[in-house]
Amino acid sequence: MRLGIDLDGVVADFNTGWIRRYNRDFGTQIPFDAVESWDGIPSLTHFRDMGEFWEWARDHDGHTLFRHLEPYPGAIEALERLSRRHDVVIVTTKPDWAIHDTFAWIARHRLPTREVHISDRKWEVPCDVYLDDAPHVLEGLRRRRPDTTVCRFVRPWNQPVTGVVDVHTWDEFEDVVRGLWSETHAL
Numbered sequence: 001m002r003l004g005i006d007l008d009g010v011v012a013d014f015n016t017g018w019i020r021r022y023n024r025d026f027g028t029q030i031p032f033d034a035v036e037s038w039d040g041i042p043s044l045t046h047f048r049d050m051g052e053f054w055e056w057a058r059d060h061d062g063h064t065l066f067r068h069l070e071p072y073p074g075a076i077e078a079l080e081r082l083s084r085r086h087d088v089v090i091v092t093t094k095p096d097w098a099i100h101d102t103f104a105w106i107a108r109h110r111l112p113t114r115e116v117h118i119s120d121r122k123w124e125v126p127c128d129v130y131l132d133d134a135p136h137v138l139e140g141l142r143r144r145r146p147d148t149t150v151c152r153f154v155r156p157w158n159q160p161v162t163g164v165v166d167v168h169t170w171d172e173f174e175d176v177v178r179g180l181w182s183e184t185h186a187l
């Protein structure tokens with residue numbers, strides 16, 4: 001099966017990454033788990049809007065913030081196991097200026113993929129199963145790809161979406177994929 005996997009908030013720990021950097025740059029002590037809503041960043045910082053946040057995120061010692069993110073524990077190991085039987089298709093949304101750092105990150109962490117899509121029109125990438133954390137992405141995939149399995153990686157900044165399967169851990173996602181695989185291969 002083709003597994004459409006998002007990066008930020010799913011494989012890459014975007015919030016810990018930017019908060020660590022912000023605390024260092026500005027002498028603040030924002031806890032790593034402070035983000036509890038999709039648009040929560042400006043309210044935790046001195047940035048007036050996401051435009052100002054992205055302006056800051058764009059240049060960290062000659063690289064973008066995305067280059068410095070850490071993977072969530074166990075995420076890459078789970079992708080490796082999944083890639084033995086399935087195609088891991090990376091489907092991620094990024095600003096234009098983050099494209100090269102995204103490829104660098106995928107290479108540095110040796111993600112087991114041969115296919116990367118950097119797009120905000122994720123539904124255009126055909127997959128059997130999708131895994132994402134963004135509320136609007138999950139709704140869009142559910143609506144435009146009705147014949148697929150869409151999974152929400154449950155995070156404090158998202159809520160249940162009708163018709164979307166909730167997964168809390170990578171183990172749970174592997175169970176969902178295994179279940180779908182054995183359904184298709186029953187008989």
Ligand SMILES: [Mg+2]
Nearest residue numbers: 006008009133
């Ligand atoms: Mg995401």
